[in-house]
Amino acid sequence: MFLSILGRYPSSEEKSKAQSGMRVRDKSISDEAAEAKGIGSVVWALVNTREFLFIQ
């Protein structure tokens, strides 16, 4: 994800943050939906960085 959106590898801290961000615990939705939501969080966060916006 880091490679496709920002064109670089994550640092080890970013990697562990992203992994925890991808874990969504929500009993009201299916596991697949929770997983999609978790991936969505990381993509949203990456696309909203100034790094994505300003590096041309």
Next chain:
Amino acid sequence: MNVNYKKWDGLSRRSFVKNTARTALGVSILPYANPNEVLAASGGKAEHCIFFYMGGAMSHMETFDPKPGTETGGKTSAIDTGIAGIKFAEYLPNLAKRAKDIAVIRSMTQKTGDHQDARYWLTTSYQPRSTIVHPSMGAWGQRLQGKRLETLPDSVIIGNSNNHPGPGFFGPTYAPLPVADPDVGIDNIGFARGVNEDLFEKRLELMNTFDAGFRSKFQHDEVKSYTQYYDETLKLMQSEDLEQFDLSKEPDYQKKTQRYGNTRVGKGAMLAKRLIKAGVRFVEVGHGGWDMHDELWDRIEGKTNPIDMALSALIDDLKAEGLFDKTVIALATEFGRTPVINVNGGRDHHPRCFSAMLAGGGIQGGQVYGASDEAGNGVKENPVEPKDFNATIAHAMGLDLNKVVYSPTGRPFLIAGHTHDKATDSIVTEGKPIMPLFS
């Protein structure tokens, strides 16, 4: 930071992201305050401006400068306004009744008959150039007097804001907030489907973590300015001020809709009133569709009725709420339409002579400034260019016409255009306020 040659290749990544952010995330929008820039007002005392922009070029002959009984006048007749010697076209019956509050300018003139360029000139007082984008009036207001409110934006554009110069070289912190549809309010201000506050907070935290390295490494103004308005947007998203954009919260909404008209411009005028009451400085309300090259008389009332109702109701309400003297109401268009009626029963582009209107904010109503010739073809006396019109608004609002602001490349610019004064060897305003309009 600005590597311009990279922008020559079609849709750049930056503009793609900018537009996506605007439509998908709703964040392209908020200006911010620099308290150091709050300057004491001079000149007029008006605090707000509601600027009605008639897109597509409004015919002066069918609105504020009718010529009944002449070859060029067409089928349009004139009606009395109750002020001796002043007649409006028959299509503005309600505004005619309020003529004592309205000043009409019949000697507007433009240098181009191109819609886009003429609008740019009207909005910025400058000729379009490929090397710079000049700021619009709302952005100038914020720049010269500082941001008025903490969460609400300083300027708002209601209607189509495509191709609007917006903040120009002042940058995104001075950008007007776009409201495409007054019935809807601000687009995309709520959470995305399936996202609640907890998840949103979590996502923000992730974003800030991922971005920390970049932000500390690249401490450029543009990055900081974007971060600042991103934060301002979040503040507005969570603020009670959001209500100001919700027309259904307006007292007597249904009754008001009947008076303002159930139209985009009617609702736009009502929202504009609501926003300036909440403290917003500059609201532009768009009303397009005036480009009547054919069958003009079949279509004219579809455009004149909505503004006749919207402006009349607005004048009444501003007076009732004690805001009329504090608010400049302006109505302007990029150019006029030809007095000669073409073979398709329409009028074509006519930058030489057209009309505009001002009311409130210390403007003396019940008068006409300037005049067109017999046929409505050219200016007979007292020509007024867009920069003079803007200078008049700026003067009414106490904005300093001679305050120089430098672009990032170090070139000087003024709110109503600039020229070099040889006598004092200084940069002074080119646009001149129309002083006879002030009482």
